[in-house]
Each structure stands twice: as structure tokens, then as C-alpha cells.
Amino acid sequence: MIDVGVIGYGYWGPNLVRNFVSSPSTRVAMVCDRDPARLEKVASLYPAIRLTRSPDELIADPEVAAVVIATPVEGHYPLALAALQAGKHVLVEKPIASTADEAARLIDEADKRGLVLAVDHTFVFTGAVRKMRELVRTDAFGPVRYYDSTRVNLGLFQHDVNVLWDLAVHDLSIMQYVLDRQPVEVSATGHSHIPGQPEYAAFLTLFFGEDLIAHINVNWLSPVKIRRTLVGGDRQMIVYDDLETSEKIKLYDKGITVSETPEQVHKLLISYRTGDLWSPKVADAEALSVEAEHFAACIRGEEQPIVSGVAGLQVLRILEAADQSMTNRGEPVAL
């Protein structure tokens, strides 16, 4: 049994505590929140868990072997660094830190001490996203040509981060896992008509070289909720709709064939091919329970983090480049 301490019991922390409590590999030894009302909530649900308002006390506790950090982003770096320096394994919420430099520092610290540093990119542990990764790797799918994701709803306006940092971080982590490729250049535009507030709508284009392009559309001011991703391969295409209760993934056997016309060799003829549509079975285990088991296996040395500190850093680099591009009305920024 691995003893875990969780810092931050606001909106997301309770999901982490519930899953680490129910995991056969872990036990939640202690929960920390600076707000006593949140700790009362923990006490009413889990009377055996020790409570503290001090992150230092949790990090120093000899029983705690791994620290899970679910505070707002500005707390991620100082708390993760302190936990690593105290010799604890760390699972930190997304985004890993506030800057790429901070993320790099955390990676160094974990490497130096031989500790696990993992980032909670939760979607990567869903059955649907795992299935997408599996499908795009088949010969039947063909090389991926485009990735296009929409994540919009009438969302909670954040005051400290723009919509890219809040929502696109999910798409970037999914895309990173599914494509297993890093973009070379990004361009972003965004908008806010409310003075002093961060952009609530943004459009991010990612260039991967000649053969692949990706686009992410995120918005807190949409009248409808859309969570839809298209992945286009040479021979097959995927539609992933996260709002579907069943059939989240649909695989279309559609594509085009490009050939030269016999009369004019310099003119290309595009013909369309339509085949079957099917919806593969997707594992329905809760993502955080899969992730809790995986984190425990990493600590035992049996697995390597699927979302490592490096993966968290790569996402941050894209977000920072996107911010830079957005201030210059979409001017491309090399990565």
C-alpha cells in the first residue's frame, strides 16, 4: 500500500481523494486544505483520514510517500518542488506549473532524486482517448493528416488564465497522446471584449511540418456545449464526441484517392471513397481510477509515467508560444 497525501480539496481534489481511497494500491493518509470548511467535508466522508491546513505538515509527514497536488495553478510549482525535495513522489494537476521554466526545474529535481513526477492529464486515461490512439496507429487508418478539436460551452470565466490555459490544455494533452508528435510552430488568435479580462475565445493552429496540421477552438461564451474532435487519416477518419454517453468514438472508412488524369498529367483527379462506419467498444472505467493504479505502478517501478513531467512541459511550451502569438494577432511562433 502506498500512502498518499492530497493537497487541495476544492472542486477537483474530492475526485482524486475518492479514487486514491478506492484504489487497491493506495491509501489516503492525509488531506490538506487551507480552508477549514473543506476539511470538515473530508472528515464527514472519510473519518480515518488525517487532516491539516498546512501543506508543509503534509509534505513532512513520514507516512506520506506520494503527494497529489490539486490547488490552483500558482500553487503547483512551489508545492511540487517542496514535495520532491522532501523525497516524495508527485502527481500534480494540469497544467504542471505556471511557466515552462518552472516545469523544467521540477523535472530536474525529480530526475536527480529518482522520484516519479506525473501530471494529471485526465483525458489520456479515458477509454475513448486510448481507443483513438490505438486506431490511428493501425495501417488501415493511414498517416494522420489533420486533427481538429472544438471544446466550447457557456463556461466559468477564469480571471487568472485565458481560455487556452483552461480548456485547450485538455486538447493539447489528448492530441499529444494520440499523435505522439510535437508541433514545430503555432499560431493563435483570441478575443475578449470585457476590459481587463483574459481571452474567452481562442483559435489555435499547430503546424507539424508538411504532412499534418491541427486546430483547436475553445470558448467560454458558447450557447451550446461541444466536445468534438475529428482526426483525419489517409484511409479512415475518427469523430470523437465526448458528450455521447455511448458510441463516443466513430470510425469512418472514408477518404479520397488522388490520381493524375490521363489527358493532363499535371492535373490531379480526386475521387471519393465511402465505406463502413463503426463504433468500437470503449473501456468505461473512470479515468482517475486507471490513473491512480498507473501512478502506483510507476512508484513501484513497474511502469513509466504515461504523462510525465516532460509531457507536461511540452504542453506548457505550446501554451506559452500560443500566448505570444495571440498578442501579435496570430503571428506564427516556432517551438
Ligand SMILES: NC(=O)c1ccc[n+]([C@@H]2O[C@H](COP(=O)([O-])OP(=O)(O)OC[C@H]3O[C@@H](n4cnc5c(N)ncnc54)[C@H](O)[C@@H]3O)[C@@H](O)[C@H]2O)c1
Ligand atoms: N484534470 C482535470 O480534468 C481537472 C478538472 C478541474 C480542475 N483541475 C485542476 O485542479 C486544480 C484545482 O482546481 P479546482 O477547480 O479544484 O480549484 P478550487 O479552487 O475549487 O480548489 C482548490 C482548493 O485548494 C485549496 N488550496 C489552494 N491553495 C492551497 C495551499 N497552498 N494549501 C492548501 N490548500 C490550498 C483551496 O482552499 C481550495 O479548496 C487546478 O490545477 C485545475 O487546473 C483539473
